[in-house]
Amino acid sequence: MINKDFGSIISSKRKEHRLSQPQLAALMGEHGLDVKAHSISKWEKNVNLPNVMQFFALCEILEITDINKTFQIGNKENLFSRLNKEGQDKAIEYINLLIKSGMYLREEPVIYQFPRRKLSLFDLPVSAGTGQFLDSDRFSEIEVGDEVAASADFGVRVAGDSMEPLYLNGQIIWIHKQDTLEEGEIGIFFLDGEAYVKKYHQTDSGIQLISLNSKYSPINVSSESTLKTFGKVVYTVVVQDQNGQELHRENFSRHSCTSLFPLIIVMIPVSQ
DSSP states (O other), X not given: OOOTTHXXXXXXXXXXXXXXXXXXXXXXXXXXXXXXXXXXXXXXXXXXXXOHHHHHHHHHHTTOOOHHHHHTTTOHHXXXXXXXXXXXXXXXXXXXXXXXXXXXXXXXXXXXXXOOEEEEEESSOBTSSOSOGGGOSOEEEEEEOTTSOTTOOEEEEBOSSTTTTTSOTTOEEEEEEOSOOOTTBEEEEEETTEEEEEEEEEETTXXXXXOSSTTSOOEEEOTTSOEEEEEEXXXXXXXXXXXXXXXXXXXXXXXXXXXEETTEEEEOOOOO
């Protein structure tokens, strides 16, 4: 049984191929079939149906490779619904016999389990404190898997709202240890006794550490300042929103495109 939307499917496929009805009729002629444009019009309006030869020619011209799926011919639900109660019971009984035989079972996909590893999570929050957390013994070991970037070396917690909406107060961020950052990358910095998570910005006059929250002004790094880079943010573990819903984040290092809805942050990864 052919889907009642046969005509609209043919019409849609024809338009996808940028063919007019006369052009499609001409291509049918190249297949040795005498078809007029008005016949195609009737097919598309479900007034008439093509014969078998015309149907297969249509499928070839319009590059319809999966006929059953496209036109929903003889799908499982339609076949089953055509049976009465006794017939449906017998069909189910036969299906159960096939399952018990073990010969016709669908193979289950093999799910690869990424190895777990332990990373240090430092207790001293970024943007408050001495900036010495990498030398501190105030850390705990946390087990992580593929939800954390493979390049992550340690984690810290964010303090304050200066990097909202991308980072929230109390949120864990994962860091790849490195001494330098490129323009636009977000990292962990030690500046004159304070530890910060900021976006790195190089200007003609010097370095600026940029907050993502517009109510905070850039921090200018003077020639007299002591600046040390601890590493680059490569992944964030999201805390809960005000509704208690956990949010998921992807690998990234630069402040990329964000879409801020009420209480929900959606982040798009950028190339490393």
